[in-house]
Amino acid sequence: MPRDREGAFHTQVFERYQRYEPQIAEGLTQMFVSGTSTHKVGEVAQTLMGVAPSASAVSRLNQSLTEQFEKWRERLLLAHYRILYLDGIHFTVRHGNQTDLTIILTALGWTWTGIKTC
Structure with a gap:
């Protein structure tokens, strides 16, 4: 990413500090949901983007998914739900x-x- 002296340059392609488009991250996350292994997710990303994400990047995506699931699982249900x-x-x-x-x-x-x- 180009840099300037004031640090005011921002690319319009990606959000700041983001390396992948949100759609790609969402696609990789959906692969986790469907049960694809971390290694296979990396291989598919390599095929799609030409660059394999690091193991830590794939783990961060998986961690994000785990956090979202925990929030959903622990959310309060509305009073009208019955079991x-x-x-x-x-x-x-x-x-x-x-x-x-x-x-x-x-x-x-x-x-x-x-x-x-x-």
Whole structure:
């Protein structure tokens, strides 16, 4: 990046101190979300940009994704959300000489006030 004596020059291509376009960083982040390994993310970036990001740059992207996930996971839910678990299991039940496949369904939920109901 060119420099000037007052330090007032700013490139219009990238934000200051940013090395990749946001779309590229977002694409690499999406690769992490889909389960691609850090090494493979670096290889794809090498193919797309012609320059492989350093291991620390890829780790920073991954760390950013982890931080975003933790914020999302720990966010407060609105009061109108309820929790409901549904589950089922198949049993073979014998009635004399005949067997039937029976399904037992269970539902477990919480009310607005936090009381568990079945």
